Amino acid sequence: MKKLSFTLLLSVVVTGMAIAGSFQVGLQGQKQTGMGLIGTGFTVGPSAVFFNPGSLTFLESKLSFSAGLSPIFSSVAFQKTAPSLYEAQTDNPMGTPFSFYAAGKLNDKLSLGLGVYTPFGSSTVWEDNWAGRFLIQNISLMSIYVQPTVSYRLNDKLGIGAGFVYAYGNVALEKAVPVVGQDGAEGQASLEGSTGAYGFNAGISFHPTDKLELGLTYRSTVRMKVEGGDATFTVPASLATSFPEENTFDAELPLPGSVNLGASYKLSDKLQLGFDFHYVFWNVYDSLNIDFGENTSSLDDSENPRLLKDNWIVRVGGQYLLNDKLTLRAGGYYDSPAVEDDYYSPETPDAVKIGLTAGLSYSPTAKLDVDLSFLYVIGIERDVTYAPADFGGKYKYNAVIPGIGIMYSL
Amino acid sequence: MKTLKYLAFLLISAGILSCEPAIDDFEPNQGSADFSVYVALGNSLTAGYADGALYKSAQQTGYPVMLAAQFASVGGGAFKVPYMLDEYGLGGRRVLGPSTNCLGVTSLGPIMYPGTLNPANAAWIGDQGPFQNLGVPGARVSHLLAPGYGMLNPYYGRFASNPTTSSVLADALAQSPTFFSLWIGANDVLGYSTSGGDNCGDSLTTPEAFALYYGMLLDNLLAGGAKAVVANIPDVTSIPFFNTVPFAALVLTDQAQVDGLNAAYQALGFTFQLGPNPMVIQDLNAPAGMRQATPQDLILLTIPQDSIRCAGWGSMKPVPHRYVLDALEVTKVRNTINAFNLAIEAEADERGLAFVDANGILRSAESGLVFDGVTLNTAFVSGGVFSLDGVHLTPKGNAVVANAFIDAINARFGASVPKVVVNDYPGVAFP
Incomplete structure (x- = not known):
């Protein structure tokens, strides 16, 4: 009999980490989240470490801190390409992006800051036996950026700043392997790996008048390279040698940089409105290649084209100072898709996304703000496919993201 | 206070749940076909034969059963199958397992399925009919017309309405089908081929005889106004039975x-x-x-x-x-299949039947077909399409066929019959 060799095209998949357009997490500051996630040209505290390092030097307080948490309740509905009655829905665990910032003035011109935040991440959990299980069953992607920052004021109107980014990343995913045991159980692959990488975040903040603020920032692409991640296979006993139990993998996942432009204007002492425009370099994410430590006749390295395209986001928002205790915020945004219709992988809840936000700050004292935010994300339904695996259908995404934070200024 | 907390919790939960995304349901549609009485005619492929035997779970995952289940959403009625009583079934079932060859080397391959024949599997159950799956392992096109075929073929004899007098065709017509599938003709070349060709005791049906009997079958089945889907014959020389042991072995x-x-x-x-x-x-x-x-x-x-x-x-x-x-015999077989297939497609065109190019699917499968991230091909054991006898389909292979039938039906009758999810069904199972 012919040798039992076969290539399982573990190849076709192993995922695009659910970050696209989609889960670039914009939730780096509670005040910003309340007003459409704008902040490049709208400085509201030490979160400027992330939003615009150039504006850090314009903060009035000598020392300030802020911290926040935005639990994400997201869900994706799926209906297989017609004609089919097959439907599925994710059961995603709560995502927990957080942020922490500190900023201090050394003198009138020079400020230092530190930020710890989670700009990319996602958790997508489909049922283990769902129809797309050979592409992905579940995936969790987490990244934490630590960013020490320096900001310098060139004159009354112009500040520049830059931060060095150390990024820690962790990815864990599971997918079914197309072999079946005589007990009916299908194979499964579990991959998990962590890594660190570097990048930067730089910005210019321009204040031509007391009322107008303009900002421009550039964030670099961070290339996460996992080396020696754990690859574990569960397969029928007779195939064990084809899927080495304690295997490893290398892979690279780029977290895209962006150019961001923003402005805000004080219409009155109480009302300030602004907008942001982001252009995100998703184009860097061309293919996800998994290089297994040990290959066999059944286990090839896997190349998974992603072919993402750059996307852009327009955000608008504003805040209204109701009194010295209460500030109200509102905003919204439009986020264009980064994933092409033929390369839509189900770990990536990508779509045209409309975000609607609201928020408020309660200030029991002049030094302390308690910030609340609420973000509702509506993904516009897409009818798409992942052509290399011939798996497609209609996807519809949404998310509800309440948030809470505090800011303390000395 | 506690009540208030619970209330707040409930409100928040309700708010979050109500935000779950929803997609408008797919609406199945029968088009101009009527699936209320569907009967399946054919040979072992239609009966659900696999791994060298007819056994229960293989019958349950045969393409006609899948079709009937999909028809249920567009007005399809009951679909009764003359089931075997167990997984041993009738035939010589193979299963994947270790065996040791004459050189003392142990490897994985098809071995006999453990168990013994339950005589009740071969007993007459024709009084429990009518059966809608009328597939008979071993049947040639002429056999479906033959009264008393149950006396020659125990696979029909066991569920024939009257083994000594009834024909498969008559058992179908007695149900006044509104829709039927017909996939017949493979045994008109397969018996010759699997027995080694010329001078080995079996012969090819001539194209003339094939066309005659095929036309007679359709005349009868369509007389009552039924709609139908027919499939042509895969090039049997492409199946693993003939392509696993190399010529340079x-x-x-x-x-x-x-x-x-x-x-x-x-x-x-x-x-x-x-x-x-x-x-x-x-x-x-x-x-x-x-x-x-x-x-x-x-x-x-x-x-x-x-x-x-x-x-x-x-x-x-x-x-x-x-x-x-041998090479000459292969050519004979291919020429015969081509002639049969020309006749089948011409009949389908002329009579307005949905037509499945099963031969074309097999051709594409040779280089690999991808379904939802799984690549299937015609390789023995590992390919996922063919069962351990190298001739008949796995449940996954049957699902591929079922979807091809559905595509043809939807195209011909303007219907929207939902497809099956191919990977809901297994290929060859490993120990």
């Missing part, structure tokens, strides 16, 4: 043996070297009644491979003719 590792064979066959001009060699096969048309095989000769899956390894087959002794479908 004679692997020589000993120079002395190579020299000995070269000397012995010098007069006939056969040459041998270290490594894989074309086997010496019996060929009644060759000068000495034997020759070395070529890539165009197909070696049957049933060849006892230990005889090649340890009993000198293919080297000291020519491989018997009944284990080889």
Whole structure:
């Protein structure tokens, strides 16, 4: 009999980490989240470490801190390409992006800051036996950026700043392997790996008048390279040698940089409105290649084209100072898709996304703000496919993201 | 206070749940077809035969059962199958397991399924009918018309309404079907092919006879106004049964043996070297009644491979003719199938039937078909499409066929019958 060799095209998949357009997490500051996630040209505290390092030097307080948490309740509905009655829905665990910032003035011109935040991440959990299980069953992607920052004021109107980014990343995913045991159980692959990488975040903040603020920032692409991640296979006993139990993998996942432009204007002492425009370099994410430590006749390295395209986001928002205790915020945004219709992988809840936000700050004292935010994300339904695996259908995404934070200024 | 907290919690939960995304449901539609009484006619492929036997779970995952389940959303009625009582079934079921060859090497391959025949599997159950799955393993096109066919074929005899007088066709017509599927003709070439071609006791149905019987079947089945789907015949020479054991299965590792064979066959001009060699096969048309095989000769899956390894087959002794479908015979088979398929497609066009190009699907599967991230091909065991007899389909293979039938039906009758999810069904299971 012919040798039992076969290539399982573990190849076709192993995922695009659910970050696209989609889960670039914009939730780096509670005040910003309340007003459409704008902040490049709208400085509201030490979160400027992330939003615009150039504006850090314009903060009035000598020392300030802020911290926040935005639990994400997201869900994706799926209906297989017609004609089919097959439907599925994710059961995603709560995502927990957080942020922490500190900023201090050394003198009138020079400020230092530190930020710890989670700009990319996602958790997508489909049922283990769902129809797309050979592409992905579940995936969790987490990244934490630590960013020490320096900001310098060139004159009354112009500040520049830059931060060095150390990024820690962790990815864990599971997918079914197309072999079946005589007990009916299908194979499964579990991959998990962590890594660190570097990048930067730089910005210019321009204040031509007391009322107008303009900002421009550039964030670099961070290339996460996992080396020696754990690859574990569960397969029928007779195939064990084809899927080495304690295997490893290398892979690279780029977290895209962006150019961001923003402005805000004080219409009155109480009302300030602004907008942001982001252009995100998703184009860097061309293919996800998994290089297994040990290959066999059944286990090839896997190349998974992603072919993402750059996307852009327009955000608008504003805040209204109701009194010295209460500030109200509102905003919204439009986020264009980064994933092409033929390369839509189900770990990536990508779509045209409309975000609607609201928020408020309660200030029991002049030094302390308690910030609340609420973000509702509506993904516009897409009818798409992942052509290399011939798996497609209609996807519809949404998310509800309440948030809470505090800011303390000395 | 506590009540308030609970209330707040409930409100928040409700708010979050109500935000779950929803997609408008797909609406199935029967189009101009009427699936209320669907009967399936055909051979072993239609019966749900697999792994060398007809057994219950294979019948349950045959394509007609899948079709009937999908028709249920567009007005389809009950679909009764003459089920076997167990997983042993009737035939000689194979399962994947370890076996040790004559050289003492243990490897994974098809072995006999453990168990014994339950005589009740062969007992008459025709009084429990009518059955909507009328697929009969072994049936040729003419057999479906033959009264008393149950006396010749126990697979029909067990569920025939009257084994001594009824025909498959009559059992179908008695139900006044509104829709039928007909996939017949493979056995009109397969018996000849799997027995080794000419002079091995079986023959090809002539294209003329095939067209005649096929037309008679359709005349009868369509007379009551039924709508139908028909499928053509896969090129059987492409299935694993003929493409698993290579023509060069004679692997020589000993120079002395190579020299000995070269000397012995010098007069006939056969040459041998270290490594894989074309086997010496019996060929009644060759000068000495034997020759070395070529890539165009197909070696049957049933060849006892230990005889090649340890009993000198293919080297000291020519491989018997009944284990080889030689190049000439392959051509005959292909020409016959082409003629059958021309007749089937012409009938489908003329009579307005939905038409499934099963042969085209098999062709595409040879280079690999991808379904939801799983690549299937026609390789034995690993390919996922063909079961352990190398001829019949796995449940996954049946699902591929079911979807091809649905595509054809939807196209022909303007229907929206939902497809099956191919990967809901297994391929070959591993221990």
